[in-house]
Amino acid sequence: MAVDISTFRETMGLFPGAVTLITTGAGAARRGITATAVCSVTDSPPSLLVCVNNRTGTCQEIARSGRFSVQLLGQDQADVAMAFAGAQGQSGLEKFAIGSWSSCPRGLPRLEGALASISCEVVTATEAGSHTVFIGRIEDVALAGGEALVFARSRFHRLESVA
Numbered sequence: 484m485a486v487d488i489s490t491f492r493e494t495m496g497l498f499p500g501a502v503t504l505i506t507t508g509a510g511a512a513r514r515g516i517t518a519t520a521v522c523s524v525t526d527s528p529p530s531l532l533v534c535v536n537n538r539t540g541t542c543q544e545i546a547r548s549g550r551f552s553v554q555l556l557g558q559d560q561a562d563v564a565m566a567f568a569g570a571q572g573q574s575g576l577e578k579f580a581i582g583s584w585s586s587c588p589r590g591l592p593r594l595e596g597a598l599a600s601i602s603c604e605v606v607t608a609t610e611a612g613s614h615t616v617f618i619g620r621i622e623d624v625a626l627a628g629g630e631a632l633v634f635a636r637s638r639f640h641r642l643e644s645v646a
């Protein structure tokens with residue numbers, strides 16, 4: 484029996500996920516999206532998996548350049564997440580107007596204050612329905628302190644420590 488899109492989305496919304504930005508490009512070619520579809524693949528070699536909608540400029544630029552970076556957002560960066568989700572109509576390079584941005588040694592976008600900024604070179608790209616799954620070998624990492632921003636049940640959450 485097939486599951487309808489509404490039920491699928493409701494079900495997946497129950498899975499809490501760390502809020503990240505998948506970014507790519509340099510200069511006027513910078514692109515990025517908000518995503519929770521990011522996970523580690525292996526530590527030998529260190530690698531990440533990201534899923535990117537084929538209709539986005541971000542997907543097209545990753546495919547063209549062969550590189551992407553992932554920014555793990557902290558609890559105080561929900562405004563950046565919303566901008567990269569296009570909540571106020573931002574698109575393309577406009578999204579980078581929010582937050583303080585620099586470049587990693589590989590030239591990819593790096594969000595200052597992100598808990599982690601991870602730069603990758605694509606080693607595998609596989610189309611899966613409406614998305615492309617990119618696996619990237621990690622080339623550079625910058626870390627900061629703090630707690631991750633989490634998304635579940637259609638809203639942001641803060642992590643709370645339990646004894």
